[in-house]
Amino acid sequence: MRAFRSLARAMLKGFFRDKMAFFFAVIFPLMFLVLFGGIFTDQGASRSDVIQIGAVSVLDDAPRAVRAALDESLDVTRSSDEQDALEQVRKGDADAVIRQDGDRLVVRYSQADQVQAATVRGTFEAIVQSANLAETGQVPRFSLTTDQVEDDSLKSIQYYTPGLMGWAIASGATFGAATNLVVWRRNGLLRRLRLAPIPTRSVVLARVAVSIAIAIVQAAIFVGVGVALFGLRLTGSWPMIVPLLVCGTLAFMAIGLLAGAVARSEEAAVGIANFVVLPMAFLSGSFFPLDGAPGYVTAISKVLPLKHLNDGMLDTMVRGEGPSSAVVPMLILLGFAVVVTAVASRLFRWDD
Amino acid sequence: MGVEIRVEGLVMTYGDVRAVDDVSFTVAPGEFFGLLGPNGAGKTTTLEMIEGLRRPQSGTVRIGEHEPWRREPELQRRMGVQLQSSSFFERLTAREQLDTFGALYGVAPGRTAEMLEQVGLVDKADVRTEDLSGGQKQRLSIACALIHDPEVVFLDEPTAALDPQARRNLWDVLRSINDSGRTVVLTTHHMDEAEVLCDRVAIMDAGRILELDTPAALVRGLDAPVRISLAPGTLPVSDARALAGDDPVTDDDSGTTITTRDPSRVLTALARRDALDGLSVKGASLEDVFLELTGREYRA
Numbered sequence: 001m002r003a004f005r006s007l008a009r010a011m012l013k014g015f016f017r018d019k020m021a022f023f024f025a026v027i028f029p030l031m032f033l034v035l036f037g038g039i040f041t042d043q044g045a046s047r048s049d050v051i052q053i054g055a056v057s058v059l060d061d062a063p064r065a066v067r068a069a070l071d072e073s074l075d076v077t078r079s080s081d082e083q084d085a086l087e088q089v090r091k092g093d094a095d096a097v098i099r100q101d102g103d104r105l106v107v108r109y110s111q112a113d114q115v116q117a118a119t120v121r122g123t124f125e126a127i128v129q130s131a132n133l134a135e136t137g138q139v140p141r142f143s144l145t146t147d148q149v150e151d152d153s154l155k156s157i158q159y160y161t162p163g164l165m166g167w168a169i170a171s172g173a174t175f176g177a178a179t180n181l182v183v184w185r186r187n188g189l190l191r192r193l194r195l196a197p198i199p200t201r202s203v204v205l206a207r208v209a210v211s212i213a214i215a216i217v218q219a220a221i222f223v224g225v226g227v228a229l230f231g232l233r234l235t236g237s238w239p240m241i242v243p244l245l246v247c248g249t250l251a252f253m254a255i256g257l258l259a260g261a262v263a264r265s266e267e268a269a270v271g272i273a274n275f276v277v278l279p280m281a282f283l284s285g286s287f288f289p290l291d292g293a294p295g296y297v298t299a300i301s302k303v304l305p306l307k308h309l310n311d312g313m314l315d316t317m318v319r320g321e322g323p324s325s326a327v328v329p330m331l332i333l334l335g336f337a338v339v340v341t342a343v344a345s346r347l348f349r350w351d352d
Numbered sequence: 353m354g355v356e357i358r359v360e361g362l363v364m365t366y367g368d369v370r371a372v373d374d375v376s377f378t379v380a381p382g383e384f385f386g387l388l389g390p391n392g393a394g395k396t397t398t399l400e401m402i403e404g405l406r407r408p409q410s411g412t413v414r415i416g417e418h419e420p421w422r423r424e425p426e427l428q429r430r431m432g433v434q435l436q437s438s439s440f441f442e443r444l445t446a447r448e449q450l451d452t453f454g455a456l457y458g459v460a461p462g463r464t465a466e467m468l469e470q471v472g473l474v475d476k477a478d479v480r481t482e483d484l485s486g487g488q489k490q491r492l493s494i495a496c497a498l499i500h501d502p503e504v505v506f507l508d509e510p511t512a513a514l515d516p517q518a519r520r521n522l523w524d525v526l527r528s529i530n531d532s533g534r535t536v537v538l539t540t541h542h543m544d545e546a547e548v549l550c551d552r553v554a555i556m557d558a559g560r561i562l563e564l565d566t567p568a569a570l571v572r573g574l575d576a577p578v579r580i581s582l583a584p585g586t587l588p589v590s591d592a593r594a595l596a597g598d599d600p601v602t603d604d605d606s607g608t609t610i611t612t613r614d615p616s617r618v619l620t621a622l623a624r625r626d627a628l629d630g631l632s633v634k635g636a637s638l639e640d641v642f643l644e645l646t647g648r649e650y651r652a
Binding site: 002003005006007009010011013014017018183187188189191192193194195196197198350351 | 403404405423425426428429431433435436438439440441442443444448451452453455456457458480
């Protein structure tokens with residue numbers, strides 16, 4: 001027990017004194033959270049800037065309810081200088097210029113920003129259509145209802161915190177195990193410990209305990225920053241993230257052990273770990289949702305442990321599912337850990 | 353204190369290479385034993401089998417009653433090992449390394465201060481190992497091997513990669529290791545080191561032990577001539593030749609040298625003439641023994 005404690009203490013000190021490791025395990029993923037939190041907070045409020053020249057009856061005479069709906073997608077300013085307005089569109093300061101020529105509505109936009117161009121065109125086509133329809137006095141026969149598939153409550157920060165946290169934990173555990181194994185094998189400490197009167201499992205358990213402790217620190221910082229700065233709202237069964245990240249840590253450590261068993265140098269171990277972790281993070285939806293991804297991407301993501309950790313975290317942290325929703329992801333993560341550890345132990349060497 | 357090591361018929365092959373080829377010897381309790389040879393001679397592999405890091409393909413090792421490859425904690429508690437000077441936990445201070453190794457062997461925390469004192473690292477106690485010099489790292493690594501006061505100590509090339517000054521400084525520490533009657537086994541590729549430190553030396557080359565004896569006996573067995581040199585101008589060359597009799601004499605800018613198998617006669621004659629200015633006497637060394645045994649110049 002004393003051997004386990006002192007080994008764990010030595011490894012923890014080694015980690016927290018390694019400024020690079022600490023940066024990449026904690027600060028670097030946190031930078032993404034701050035970045036994404038900043039970029040996507042006003043996502044819903046993106047409106048087109050339109051400059052109106054003179055009177056435009058379809059806008060000016062629109063009923064109040066229609067006008068309010070239009071204001072959600074258009075930010076209309078009035079101007080009398082058409083040349084200046086067109087110049088603003090060319091420079092990208094405004095999205096379109098509109099003016100009315102008799103019964104013709106003229107919309108001039110820049111193709112430089114294709115998304116805005118399409119939005120502006122679509123919006124004004126709809127305005128003209130509905131004005132024409134109103135002119136005929138007919139009651140519309142068809143109507144349109146739109147609804148987004150995601151839960152209304154799933155604001156971007158609710159999605160990104162669990163995803164980026166999963167990525168951070170995956171990096172920390174994988175890199176920690178891989179470099180630890182390679183460095184200790186190269187500097188002879190593995191063999192030195194083998195000749196000490198302690199069971200091998202003390203060394204392994206100490207490393208597992210340290211990785212779990214680091215993961216808990218990462219999660220605490222992520223959730224803390226999310227709640228304090230970006231309005232993250234945790235739902236009922238969020239404490240389930242602790243057992244989830246324990247299982248996740250074991251799965252990612254297994255990947256790290258495999259990388260460390262194969263690699264001959266620390267650089268190679270870091271390279272292999274990067275090669276696995278970064279694509280895995282993309283394919284597991286850590287950086288953006290996979291809802292629109294093609295079927296084969298979804299299929300690949302199902303065999304990646306991070307995907308299941310992310311799912312479990314999303315369900316329990318922000319989607320308000322019960323604690324039982326974490327059970328299946330946890331079992332998958334543990335199964336992954338067992339299989340990969342078995343492979344790693346076959347390739348394991350005490351010395352170079 | 354001190355324990356006997358018996359090695360019988362050790363063999364280890366890697367592919368077609370017989371890295372260790374039928375090696376046998378016995379180390380007496382309290383003896384300082386050296387395994388000497390160039391890189392690739394099989395010293396380290398032999399040592400690893402004795403320590404228990406490798407199981408011999410054939411042959412046996414016994415330390416006391418134990419077979420080390422079984423890695424019994426009972427034996428490991430009586431055994432101190434120093435492998436490489438870099439075998440430390442990353443980013444810990446000298447004191448923390450000793451505390452950690454001490455905890456692995458279940459020794460009282462007070463031992464750390466004692467060990468720092470013994471290897472002269474008290475003022476480096478709070479320096480991280482990465483910032484220690486090569487010699488200081490070696491001292492610390494030896495201190496880590498001795499933290500639990502073992503009866504038998506294995507040192508694998510403790511002075512490799514040290515400059516001559518640091519090497520000589522470390523010798524003092526190494527000498528003190530078996531003061532208390534510990535058995536010590538050391539590998540080295542430095543001839544002078546084996547001569548200074550070891551009670552007995554096994555000279556290894558190509559996986560075999562070529563000769564095993566005390567350094568003095570090995571050198572004596574050579575029956576090599578002694579070289580007696582004088583400063584230039586101390587003695588006219590003609591006088592030197594007369595004095596040397598049949599022994600060869602060389603004379604150059606650096607002085608006059610008489611090579612003889614009867615140094616006492618030559619030295620007495622020189623003393624009688626009061627011609628001892630800048631005198632130096634060089635006997636054969638283990639280097640010469642190696643040359644004699646292998647027919648090759650010794651290269652570390």
